[in-house]
Amino acid sequence: MKASVLDLRRRMAEVLKALDRNESVKILYRGRERAVLVPVGMTQRKGRLVKEHAAFGMWKDHDQLQDVAAHVRRLRKGRFHAG
16 A cells, blocks of 8 residues: 555554555655555565564664663763763
8 A cells, every 4th residue: 555644644544454454555755655664463574574674783782872871861961061
């Protein structure tokens, strides 16, 4: 199924029904494909498992993220932090 951004707003029930039928939904913005919604039950797309995608787990080996709260505080600290 193809759906525009406006369809997502106005005809979301139809989009959800297509997902219930295990159809993927191509999202179009100004006539160009921008994204694909895939039902949760579909674990494979084009023969690859989702968990094998390069984006998953790419930060797991970073030392900065051992203490997530400290890292977030460091990110939120201003550039000219006084103190």
